[in-house]
Every structure is written in C-alpha cells, then in structure tokens.
Amino acid sequence: MACRAGICVSVAIGCAVGPQLALAGPPSPGIALFAPDSEWIKHRVVAKETLDWIAARYGVTRSQIVRWNKKKLGTKAWIYAGQKLSIHAPKPVPPPRVKVRYRVKRGDTWSKIASHYDVPLKQLRAWNAKVPRAFKAGTRLVVWTNPAPVPIKSAKAGEAGEVAMPSFDVESGGLSIGKPNRGSLQRGVPLPDSEMYLVRDAEKAFGASHAIEQMLTAFANFRAASGYEDQLVIGAMSLKRGGRFRPHRSHQSGRDVDIRMPRKPGRKKIKSANDIDWGMTWGLIKALAETGEVEYIFMSTSRQRLLYRAARDSGASRAEMAKLIQYPGKAKTNKGLVRHAKGHDSHIHVRFKCAGDNKRCESY
Ligand SMILES: [Zn+2]
CATH class of the missing domain: 3.30.1380.10 (Muramoyl-pentapeptide Carboxypeptidase; domain 2)
Incomplete structure (x- = not known):
C-alpha cells in the first residue's frame, strides 16, 4: 500500500486482534483494527462511558488518561459525553464507533446482545437504563458499537472473503x-x-x-x-x-x-x-x-x-x-x-x- 502525502486509503485492513479489544469484551473473530499515522488521538466520550472503559478500549490505564488530560479533568476526573480526551494510543487503534438501535428479538438476553456487539454487558445496561431488565421482543436498545468486518464484495475478483472491510449494523428496512x-x-x-x-x-x-x-x-x-x-x-x-x-x-x-x-x-x-x-x-x-x-x-x-x-x-x-x-x-x-x-x-x-x-x- 503506497502512502504519500499522508494518504493511503486501501481496502486492506488486515491487522490482527489487538489486546485492547480483548479487554473490552470477548473479541469478535478477526475484527479489523486501524492504524492511523498519528499516535496521539482524540477520543470523543460517548454517553455513559467510564474512564475504565476508555482505558480498556485503547489498552492504556485509567491513570494515564487522567495524567494526559490533567487540565480538563481536574482532581475529580469527571468526564461527560462529547468531551474530547487526548490519548496516546498504542497502535493499532480501534475504529470509531457508531450508535445503532437494536430491536430485541425473541430469545434474546442482555448478555447475548452484549456479546453480539462486543461491548461490556454493564455498558449495554447503562446505555439502556430505562429499559426493564426483563425486556420484550420489539424493545429498542441503544448500542455504541464497533464496526464489524464482513467479507469484501466479490467485485474484486480473487480477493473475495480474504479482505475484511468494516460494516455497520444500520437499522434495516429503509x-x-x-x-x-x-x-x-x-x-x-x-x-x-x-x-x-x-x-x-x-x-x-x-x-x-x-x-x-x-x-x-x-x-x-x-x-x-x-x-x-x-x-x-x-x-x-x-x-x-x-x-x-x-x-x-x-x-x-x-x-x-x-x-x-x-x-x-x-x-x-x-x-x-x-x-x-x-x-x-x-x-x-x-x-x-x-x-x-x-x-x-x-x-x-x-x-x-x-x-x-x-x-x-x-x-x-x-x-x-x-x-x-x-x-x-x-x-x-x-x-x-x-x-x-x-x-x-x-x-x-x-x-x-x-x-x-x-x-x-x-x-x-
Ligand atoms: Zn446535493
């Protein structure tokens, strides 16, 4: 992959599973991770996110994040949705997340959904605090999810199934x-x-x-x-x-x-x-x-x-x-x-x- 002028867009994102995802929950098989050129990244805090979870996501420690963002966080280390934190992330870095709505199906459990999206169960519960523990089919849940890789379309002959491209669970039916x-x-x-x-x-x-x-x-x-x-x-x-x-x-x-x-x-x-x-x-x-x-x-x-x-x-x-x-x-x-x-x-x-x-x- 040729990279000039900082641009090197390619469909091949063949990095292996990094330890940071494994910490954040059971890793999905072969999830593609990205490796941006800059090691300092800005993480935008999503709803209900905790410092521990952010730390797990990037494979760093909570106290490191506090140290890197001393001025912003103060002594109490409070964070809020939308806040931007500087993180010195080891490569590779997980891709940005998207918020999706999941419609509960018959036979679903909280832990099944959490593992489907590869997010910690606690986090899933926190995003949906108003949903009763015993939910019904048809209930809508909010999930901040990582993109999951799917086999690339066979238009590129010879590469089908070998190269992973992230896809997103977008609400279907539109x-x-x-x-x-x-x-x-x-x-x-x-x-x-x-x-x-x-x-x-x-x-x-x-x-x-x-x-x-x-x-x-x-x-x-x-x-x-x-x-x-x-x-x-x-x-x-x-x-x-x-x-x-x-x-x-x-x-x-x-x-x-x-x-x-x-x-x-x-x-x-x-x-x-x-x-x-x-x-x-x-x-x-x-x-x-x-x-x-x-x-x-x-x-x-x-x-x-x-x-x-x-x-x-x-x-x-x-x-x-x-x-x-x-x-x-x-x-x-x-x-x-x-x-x-x-x-x-x-x-x-x-x-x-x-x-x-x-x-x-x-x-x-
Ligand atoms: Zn237009």
Missing part, C-alpha cells in the same frame, strides 16, 4: 423507491449518531439503509487510512419519507447525500478552494469509490481540477484517475465517477447505488 429526482423513501432511517461526523439538521438526514451503511463504511476507512481527525459535516440527505425536498432537485429517495469537503487544518470555513484539503478530499472519494456502491459523486469542474492534481501528487495511477475523475474531460463527458454538477464547490454530492435486492429503486 428502502429507496423510484428515482432520485422523482421518488420517495420507505421507513427512512435516521443517520445514526457517530463520532465520525456531524449532522447539520437531523430532520433532513434520513436515508435508505443500504446508502447509510455504505457511507459509514467509507467514512471509517477514510478516517483510518488518512488519519483525518476533523469532523466530516453532513448536509442534506432526504426527508423522513423522501419526496420533494427543496431547493434540491434530487435527494428524494434516500440515496443522495451532501458532504462538506474536508478542510485544511485550522480553517474554520470554506471561503475558497484554498481552504479545502484536496489530499483528504481525494482520500474520501477513494474510500467512497472502494465500497463499489457509489453511482456518482458531483463536483464542479473547476474543483475537479484541484482534485485531479491532489490525486496525481498522492501517487494515483492514470488509470485510477481516469476511472474516478471526469476532468480533464469536459463537463458533459460521460466518464468518471466524479462528475460535474453546478454549485458543488465546497461540498460533494454523493449518490449511492440501489441496493442489489431492491427492485423498486430506480436510476435514470
């Missing part, structure tokens, strides 16, 4: 109906809370299960491979039931999403192309493409030129660039995953493919 500009969304799934991104407006961030799963996978791979630590910001996806969503023309069927391009470190706003981190943008686009489930990514031609340069500088091959970027072709050239569409100067618009088993989803 279906894209019809076309992106003339369609709707059935049982729209809200974008889960995640350490990986910020959702601008939750009312406008519903999607099809398939699209959300692919997006989370790409984000996790991108962050892991690039070491990008700033927040990814999600603009509009679809309304809960999809359909007309002004001022957008598409975004109707839960498989279109607007993502702000990664900024250069220290830049607050994207005022010009110069505020965009093009190397990171290329990394993000590669990670999205690697899911194999992206139909298009829209970006203005003037911006594609900068993306093209960043790709070249990071060592991308001509063939790869031709496959992924329309530029230097003209705006109407029918080539490249990244295509021109007006107004996409500071955000990209990603359109995911229809789920393979969804017959009611249509493309143009």
Whole structure:
C-alpha cells in the first residue's frame, strides 16, 4: 500500500486482534483494527462511558488518561459525553464507533446482545437504563458499537472473503423507491449518531439503509487510512419519507447525500478552494469509490481540477484517475465517477447505488 502525502486509503485492513479489544469484551473473530499515522488521538466520550472503559478500549490505564488530560479533568476526573480526551494510543487503534438501535428479538438476553456487539454487558445496561431488565421482543436498545468486518464484495475478483472491510449494523428496512429526482423513501432511517461526523439538521438526514451503511463504511476507512481527525459535516440527505425536498432537485429517495469537503487544518470555513484539503478530499472519494456502491459523486469542474492534481501528487495511477475523475474531460463527458454538477464547490454530492435486492429503486 503506497502512502504519500499522508494518504493511503486501501481496502486492506488486515491487522490482527489487538489486546485492547480483548479487554473490552470477548473479541469478535478477526475484527479489523486501524492504524492511523498519528499516535496521539482524540477520543470523543460517548454517553455513559467510564474512564475504565476508555482505558480498556485503547489498552492504556485509567491513570494515564487522567495524567494526559490533567487540565480538563481536574482532581475529580469527571468526564461527560462529547468531551474530547487526548490519548496516546498504542497502535493499532480501534475504529470509531457508531450508535445503532437494536430491536430485541425473541430469545434474546442482555448478555447475548452484549456479546453480539462486543461491548461490556454493564455498558449495554447503562446505555439502556430505562429499559426493564426483563425486556420484550420489539424493545429498542441503544448500542455504541464497533464496526464489524464482513467479507469484501466479490467485485474484486480473487480477493473475495480474504479482505475484511468494516460494516455497520444500520437499522434495516429503509428502502429507496423510484428515482432520485422523482421518488420517495420507505421507513427512512435516521443517520445514526457517530463520532465520525456531524449532522447539520437531523430532520433532513434520513436515508435508505443500504446508502447509510455504505457511507459509514467509507467514512471509517477514510478516517483510518488518512488519519483525518476533523469532523466530516453532513448536509442534506432526504426527508423522513423522501419526496420533494427543496431547493434540491434530487435527494428524494434516500440515496443522495451532501458532504462538506474536508478542510485544511485550522480553517474554520470554506471561503475558497484554498481552504479545502484536496489530499483528504481525494482520500474520501477513494474510500467512497472502494465500497463499489457509489453511482456518482458531483463536483464542479473547476474543483475537479484541484482534485485531479491532489490525486496525481498522492501517487494515483492514470488509470485510477481516469476511472474516478471526469476532468480533464469536459463537463458533459460521460466518464468518471466524479462528475460535474453546478454549485458543488465546497461540498460533494454523493449518490449511492440501489441496493442489489431492491427492485423498486430506480436510476435514470
Ligand atoms: Zn446535493
């Protein structure tokens, strides 16, 4: 895997199980761990998390965390959700977690669910303190879970089943109906809370299960491979039931999403192309493409030129660039995953493919 300019997005995340996960609960077989370049990481505290659990997650001790964050924590060492802690993590580091909702099935027990998600039982109980100990089928539980690896799709011949890619247990049943500009969304799934991104407006961030799963996978791979630590910001996806969503023309069927391009470190706003981190943008686009489930990514031609340069500088091959970027072709050239569409100067618009088993989803 070639790593230049800090970018080395690849689908191969073949690290072995680290001791830190084993401490956090029974390890799932072959869980993929990530190894970012930076050893100092920022951990965002999730609800009900304790210092002991964070320590176990990274394979460090509680007192080390207290020492590294002395100023923030004070003598009482209180932590709260959303707080950021600096941790000097030994490699490899576990991937960021996502919050999912689990629907209890017949025959489930607390410990069965905890071990399914590879989280400590105590933690599972704490996240769902209001749920009675004897729950019923159909009860919804909150779980902050690690992404679990699944065999990669057989599109990459010869590699099927050998390379692990993380996937996320996203609420199922969210279906894209019809076309992106003339369609709707059935049982729209809200974008889960995640350490990986910020959702601008939750009312406008519903999607099809398939699209959300692919997006989370790409984000996790991108962050892991690039070491990008700033927040990814999600603009509009679809309304809960999809359909007309002004001022957008598409975004109707839960498989279109607007993502702000990664900024250069220290830049607050994207005022010009110069505020965009093009190397990171290329990394993000590669990670999205690697899911194999992206139909298009829209970006203005003037911006594609900068993306093209960043790709070249990071060592991308001509063939790869031709496959992924329309530029230097003209705006109407029918080539490249990244295509021109007006107004996409500071955000990209990603359109995911229809789920393979969804017959009611249509493309143009
Ligand atoms: Zn859009």
